[in-house]
Amino acid sequence: MSAHETVTVALGDRSYDIVVGQDVLARAGALMAPVLRQPRVIVITDDTVAALHLEMLQTTLAAASIRHDCITLPAGEQTKTFDTLRRLIESILAQNIDRGTTLVALGGGVIGDITGFAAAVTLRGLDFIQIPTTLLAQVDSSVGGKTGINTPQGKNLVGAFHQPRLVLADTGVLDTLPRRELLAGYAEIVKYGLINNPAFFAWLEGHGAAVRDGDPDARRRAIVESCRAKADIVAQDEREAGLRALLNLGHTFGHALEAETGFSQTLLHGEGVAIGMVLAFELSTQLGLCPAKDTDEMRRHLASIGLPTTPGQALGNTWSNDNLLAHMAKDKKVANGKMTFILARGIGESFLSQDVSRNDLMTLLEGAMTP
Secondary structure (H helix, E strand, O other): OOOEEEEEEOOHHHOEEEEEEOOOHHHHHHHHHHHOOOOEEEEEEEHHHHHHHHHHHHHHHHHOOOEEEEEEEOOOHHHOOHHHHHHHHHHHHOOOOOOOOEEEEEEOHHHHHHHHHHHHHHHHOOEEEEEEOOHHHHHHHOOOOEEEEEEOOEEEEEEEEOOOOEEEEEHHHHHHOOHHHHHHHHHHHHHHHHHHOHHHHHHHHHHHHHHHHOOHHHHHHHHHHHHHHHHHHHHHOOOOOOHHHHHHOOHHHHHHHHHHOOOOOOOOHHHHHHHHHHHHHHHHHHOOOOOHHHHHHHHHHHHHHOOOOOHHHHHOOOOOHHHHHHHHHOOOOOEOOEOOEEEEOOOOOEEEEOOOOHHHHHHHHHHHOOO
8 A cells, every 4th residue: 555545525626635644744744835825824733732743743844844833722622612712713813814824723623623613714714724633533523624612502513614725644643542532533433334335334343453453554444435435425515415414423312422421521522423323223223224133233343342332331320311302402403393313224324314203212212221
């Protein structure tokens, strides 16, 4: 295999490349230079990532004669707030920028989301580049142009569609991730197989442990296949009018579980997605849509990798079903007062449905509380 692979998100004159491979960060300056309006960037990162990777990025920017400043935010989901967004935008404006300045998001999904949103609204729109440093961000949040922040009412309820100019996914930086963060990212990889690619899911059953444990070729293939799957869907439905909603498999449940924990470290996003995907398949089986063997198979695979598969594994048995339903009712996919769920007829056969009743959900959640 080559040193890196490139996947293109085809959006006409707003198309951009996702570059995946080892040592991509070390070549970031040269890779970024052709897409910059001018050789000036503001790097936004968090204190954890800055200690690990900022010096390398600064070195490669200097080598490419790209002038740069840096803004460091606190790490964690709690950073995605109105207050932090305000402070970030004020810090960006204090750098005497103009519309030719590009923002660079160096970090995981939180940094990518808030940087992208800041880029969307500062000076009515700045270019930005994603350099995702977590597995979850590399295969999901850095691609597709969704940006946003959280509110007390729910996750990502305030934001904008704003596509990056470039995504640089260095597989080597994943070696510094805690195992729990890697597992959380793996959940999003599995999602692509469960949506519409049973062959990819079958490959993951044979190679998932290698992806998790750092095999370079396996990890790169998993990331490239995930990015290619998302790029294809985004190219067809950029603003989630229909098809793109499939990418939210497990997210309606997962976001509700995250909200129940106050978006804390109690439950990482990918862990919520893993539990949510299991609940979506279990609901599909409960409704007579999906064979129980497929639900059992996907649950076994997630568990074998080390991901949680029940709400109780993350929240204990103290959560409130009424609270979870209330969180789901505020989901972005609610239309005409009806919750939208991604259900499945089997592995690789997901579809959208608004035909799920409150009674169906209560039956499912009450079953989930049973040891």
